[in-house]
Amino acid sequence: MLRTRGVGQVRVLGPGDRDSFVALAEQDPVVNVFADYRARLTNLDERWLGGQVWGRFEDDVLVAGCHLGANLVPVQCTPADVGAFADVALRRRNSVGTIVGPSDVVAALWELVGPKWAQPREIRARQPHLQTDRLPTTPGDPGVRLTTPADLEVLYPACVAMYTEEVGVSPENDAGGGDLYRARIRQLIGRGWSMASFDDAGVVFKAEVACATPYAAQVQGVWVRPDRRGEGLAVTGMAAVVEHVLGSGMAPVVSLYVNEWNEPARAAYARVGFEQTATFATMMF
Numbered sequence: 001m002l003r004t005r006g007v008g009q010v011r012v013l014g015p016g017d018r019d020s021f022v023a024l025a026e027q028d029p030v031v032n033v034f035a036d037y038r039a040r041l042t043n044l045d046e047r048w049l050g051g052q053v054w055g056r057f058e059d060d061v062l063v064a065g066c067h068l069g070a071n072l073v074p075v076q077c078t079p080a081d082v083g084a085f086a087d088v089a090l091r092r093r094n095s096v097g098t099i100v101g102p103s104d105v106v107a108a109l110w111e112l113v114g115p116k117w118a119q120p121r122e123i124r125a126r127q128p129h130l131q132t133d134r135l136p137t138t139p140g141d142p143g144v145r146l147t148t149p150a151d152l153e154v155l156y157p158a159c160v161a162m163y164t165e166e167v168g169v170s171p172e173n174d175a176g177g178g179d180l181y182r183a184r185i186r187q188l189i190g191r192g193w194s195m196a197s198f199d200d201a202g203v204v205f206k207a208e209v210a211c212a213t214p215y216a217a218q219v220q221g222v223w224v225r226p227d228r229r230g231e232g233l234a235v236t237g238m239a240a241v242v243e244h245v246l247g248s249g250m251a252p253v254v255s256l257y258v259n260e261w262n263e264p265a266r267a268a269y270a271r272v273g274f275e276q277t278a279t280f281a282t283m284m285f
Helices: 015-025 033-042 084-093 103-118 147-166 177-188 232-249 263-272
Strands: 002-004 008-011 053-056 061-068 070-075 097-102 122-132 195-199 202-212 217-224 254-257 275-284
Touching: 008 084, 015 033, 015 053, 015 061, 033 053, 033 061, 033 070, 033 202, 033 217, 053 084, 061 084, 070 084, 070 103, 084 103, 103 122, 103 254, 103 275, 122 263, 147 177, 147 195, 147 202, 147 217, 177 195, 177 202, 195 232, 202 232, 217 232, 232 254, 232 263
Parallel strands: 070 097, 217 254
Antiparallel strands: 002 008, 008 053, 053 061, 061 070, 097 275, 122 254, 122 275, 195 202, 202 217
């Protein structure tokens, strides 16, 4: 265990800390849905995490955490907490693809580690974090449905197009990237977390649940095919997704975060009933 001046004790967490970490994440269970989900899924076993989760303790009580894998995600950190995790974050900087979390916490962490880290490929400093726990008043598109393994060959190109448009690089660029991304889409289909509508030209609308806990389901990958944009399909498509998540009992809250500049998406989410509850920041490398 590390002892860091002014921040208590800091150490890597393991299966024995799982319940304490989940309780920490549950202090703000919608904002922390990713870390909460990862802890429940992996039991904080590094073999399944593909990284580590670190915790800061005061008098043996876990008071802040940090998920360090392909995604660096602070958990219940204040800007003052991030100094506890700066050294361990720098040790893993070559494996981190994204830093994401509440904007003030991400900014404070970057102030500490930025001089020793590679320059981000992109910084999205103020992303509205949105959530809803109500069925939409706008009817969902009845054509939006859970996808099946038979849809994979049509769905996969749409997922690649969405990722490339959103992130700025193709998921197929890295060695083995195509196979890994295809496996991820297949996994989401198998979990019942992929929804889409189709026409004769392919996918019209799609979205996925990225992670889910007893408290929330976080949606990602919302996309409308470019030639069908402007028809209100994001509104009716997302209404169908919210109806499914809430109506099926998957989770009592649906959340997502959106780029500040994406006014059409923000307007669509507002029409579905989403409201801003926090502000995120994402740094991509």
